[in-house]
Amino acid sequence: MFDWKWDFTIEILPRLILATFNTLMAAGVGYGIALIVGLIFALAQRTPIRIINWSVREAVEFIRSTPLVLQIFFVFYVGPQFDLRLSPWTAGMIAIGLHYASYLSEVYRAGLESVPQGQWEACRALNLSTRRTYFRIIIPQALPPALPGMGNYLVGIFKDTPMLSVIGVAELMHTANALGSESYRFLEPYTMVGIIFLAISLPTAFGLRTFETWVSKTLGMSKSKK
């Protein structure tokens, strides 16, 4: 039934593995951007300055309501019309980074909102500065509830990197397409891509769960004995 060719599979493996590194790099860099920009988005939505507050909220809403692939195309193809010429990698990282920053900002926001009002008041009563209030008291408490969401989006961004193939980033999907068109065999390349994604996603998800448990234990916020 299956017309699976092992010698072909082995032949294409080196190129797929090389592309895997590109995929991991795209996911890693994109996630790094998303983590930082997402935090900026989340904090910006809490400032009392109306115009910042409002414009960031609308931008986040806009990005979350439009498809990622459109955003990738937009940054890459519309940019040059405004003399903004970006390489596929740069354009891709900006697009996917901002896209996931918007999702992560919502996760952060929910995390921050889960910290009881009394914690803010205790900080005020101790005269802690706003910066110290955030970094020493609020964020450490907002983190454990935010971690599952953050982990889901790490796996999510990894699985969305194939979208970058539309502008020619040489990640896994792009490579598999190329291999397929060269040989007219798509079964092996696509299957291998699926297996590679699975082989990375599953352990990552498991690792994240372990990390979540470890963090809430380390912060002393779970009731179980250390």
Place this chain on the structure above:
Amino acid sequence: MNEYPTRLNDDAPMVRFSKVSKRYGELTVLDELDLDVSANEMVSIIGPSGSGKTTVLRLLMTLEDVSDGVIYVEGEPLTHMERDGQLVPANQAYLRRQRSKIGMCFQHFNLFPHMTALENCMEGPIQVLRLSKQEARERSLDLLDMVGLSDKRDQHPIRLSGGQQQRVAIARALAMRPKVMLLDEVTSALDPEVIGEVLNVIRKLNAEHNLTVLMVTHQMGFAKEISDRVCFVYNGKIAEAGPPSQIFDAPQNPRTKQFLSAVLQAN
């Protein structure tokens, strides 16, 4: 703001509320409230719920903004500063300097759950007062000892009882060496059997530390025993104030009588 002095005379009380109002939209919580608290005085605020007694403390801790009027601490406006002979909203530096004179304990303790009892006490002294770790540690250990919790210093709040948490909260507030201590219904969320341990700490605090204490409480017996003065707040004003003997044994205001008899019946 012209009607208010930019600072009070040298004989000013530790805390003065001068025609302080607090409104939330249509709702008036405090209505031109006047209140003086002298240094080292222990004042209890009692009154029906919704009368605005907790708001008095929250305004003094700058957790909420005053709608009208001025609060003075040590003769200087709390949330206003002088500019060209006028009172204008204070900047952060001024606010933080004034706020450093005041400490507060909350009904629900509000300890930092990710820190141990000791770390809770050390946080302010290190991060705000810029004490060395060693100094902050010594100061905090002394205070935990005073509240009888030396042996719990390495426990996180979640592993402490309500009474123990509230005692840590008192130690944490004292570690900042405030001049005025605000206690907001510190025993209301506690089980009856642990209320005593917190009250004992407050007695000690009054006896051993030179502190001005302003507390909102439902423990009438305690208020009677420990206060220099009791203020009965009704409808956003102080309806009656005086030594505990007067308020509890010979109240003048019919509202005070009504409130006290209702409380006594409930007990």
